[in-house]
Amino acid sequence: MDKVLLSLFLLSLVVLAYVAFEYITLDKSYNLLQENLQIKDNSLKQCRNELNTTRQALLVLNNQYNKLFYNYTKLQAENENLTTEKTTLEAAVKERETRIKNLSQQINTVLSEITSMEEEINESFAWFKQNSGVSQYVTKLMFKCVGDKKLNIACIPAYLKENGYFTYKSDKEDTLYSIDAMLKNKGGDCEDYALLIKAYINTFSPYINDIIMWKACKGCKLTVYREGHTTYYLADAQKFTVAKPKHVYVVCYTENTTPLSGHCINALSDSLAPNISGATLLEPQTGEYLGKVGTDLGLCEPNMEDCKYMSGNIWLIIDDKQIYTFRNNRWESYSFYYNKLDTVAHELDKLETLGAEGQ
Numbered sequence: 001m002d003k004v005l006l007s008l009f010l011l012s013l014v015v016l017a018y019v020a021f022e023y024i025t026l027d028k029s030y031n032l033l034q035e036n037l038q039i040k041d042n043s044l045k046q047c048r049n050e051l052n053t054t055r056q057a058l059l060v061l062n063n064q065y066n067k068l069f070y071n072y073t074k075l076q077a078e079n080e081n082l083t084t085e086k087t088t089l090e091a092a093v094k095e096r097e098t099r100i101k102n103l104s105q106q107i108n109t110v111l112s113e114i115t116s117m118e119e120e121i122n123e124s125f126a127w128f129k130q131n132s133g134v135s136q137y138v139t140k141l142m143f144k145c146v147g148d149k150k151l152n153i154a155c156i157p158a159y160l161k162e163n164g165y166f167t168y169k170s171d172k173e174d175t176l177y178s179i180d181a182m183l184k185n186k187g188g189d190c191e192d193y194a195l196l197i198k199a200y201i202n203t204f205s206p207y208i209n210d211i212i213m214w215k216a217c218k219g220c221k222l223t224v225y226r227e228g229h230t231t232y233y234l235a236d237a238q239k240f241t242v243a244k245p246k247h248v249y250v251v252c253y254t255e256n257t258t259p260l261s262g263h264c265i266n267a268l269s270d271s272l273a274p275n276i277s278g279a280t281l282l283e284p285q286t287g288e289y290l291g292k293v294g295t296d297l298g299l300c301e302p303n304m305e306d307c308k309y310m311s312g313n314i315w316l317i318i319d320d321k322q323i324y325t326f327r328n329n330r331w332e333s334y335s336f337y338y339n340k341l342d343t344v345a346h347e348l349d350k351l352e353t354l355g356a357e358g359q
Contacts, residue, residue: 131179132320134199137165141200142207144225149209150241154287155225156200157193158232166196168285190285191264194250195318197284198266201248202320211268213240213282213289224287240289242280246270249279250318253297257311264316267293273317274299274324274331300326 137160145155160166169187179199182188188196201211214222217238224232245268252264269279277299281290293299299314300307307326308315317324317331324333 127178128318128321128323131195132199133203134179134183134196135203136179136183138200138203142204144227146204146207149207150212151201151204151208151210151244152212152224152287153197153201153282153284154212154214154222154234154237156197157285157287158224162227162232168193191250191252193284194252194264194266197282198248198250198318201266205244209244210241211244213242213280213287214238215240215289237288242268245280247272247319249273249276250316251276251279251281251293251297251314252316253314254308254311257309260309265290267314267317269293273319274326274333276317300331302330305329 141156141159144159145152157166165186166183167187169185169189171189171192174189174191176195177185177188177192179196182192182196214234214237216236218236220236220238222234222237222239224234226232247269249267249269250264251267252262255261255263266282266284267276267279268282269276271277271279277294279293281293281297282288283290290296293314297314298307298310298312304313304326307313307329315326322334324331326332
């Protein structure tokens with residue numbers, strides 16, 4: 001019994017020793033695990049800190065990205081605007097180049113037109129100004145044809161013809177002669193008569209207020225002028241008086257179409273050529289009143305095709321400075337072409353200014 005108890009006691013001791021050993025071993029393992037756990041916990045905390053740092057860095061990067069994206073979008077929009085502006089400017093430059101080319105062509109065309117018209121304006125403004133007045137026979141005609149500040153037109157051609165100074169002479173070439181050449185030649189055709197009467201009216205203008213013409217009157221008699229005891233008069237004619245006009249013109253119109261022929265007379269008006277509608281018409285060879293422009297004779301108007309070839313239409317006007325001819329469906333003159341050139345030059349100046357501002 002004692003041996004059994006002893007064996008049990010020894011066995012218990014062995015067991016207790018084993019358990020103690022295991023406990024000690026487990027305690028060491030637990031402590032080791034605790035240390036490892038602490039290390040891992042520290043690592044975890046470090047990772048968490050690094051993660052927070054990384055998150056904050058990511059937030060900063062995200063903000064920077066958003067700013068960069070905003071700037072990119074803004075720059076992209078600006079780029080699109082600049083591209084559009086570039087396209088517009090390129091189109092404007094191309095248009096300007098086209099306009100410059102067209103204007104250059106217009107200048108060449110106008111210069112060509114001026115060249116073709118030089119023969120018609122007969123030495124331009126100077127010629128017409130020199131022939132807007134007259135000096136020959138002025139004193140004699142003043143004494144015979146002017147009285148009470150009235151100029152009797154019929155007196156001028158009648159006195160000149162009666163005294164052999166000037167009479168009708170046909171001119172097949174229709175050359176426009178100077179006043180001196182006409183009087184030296186002692187005659188001329190209808191346009192010469194009209195130019196001469198215009199010159200005399202201009203010369204007498206400072207001394208008169210009215211102009212006397214005549215129109216038909218059965219049984220009437222109009223005194224033209226007196227020479228000594230002789231009175232020259234027109235039968236079946238009565239006085240027709242108009243106020244002195246601001247302007248006296250030579251106007252030529254188509255008289256017949258088959259064959260084509262024309263006639264030149266005078267027009268008295270306060271309006272500037274070629275807009276002389278309503279002007280008083282005067283036959284320079286006789287002093288007869290012929291009616292009004294627009295009523296008794298037509299006036300060619302822009303876009304009026306073949307006006308020159310229609311009977312009764314005025315297509316040429318001469319004033320104290322230049323000649324106006326109706327062609328290309330419009331009234332043309334030296335000043336017309338000068339103004340065209342001036343307009344084209346002004347347009348070129350504007351284009352050059354725009355070009356300088358765009359550079």
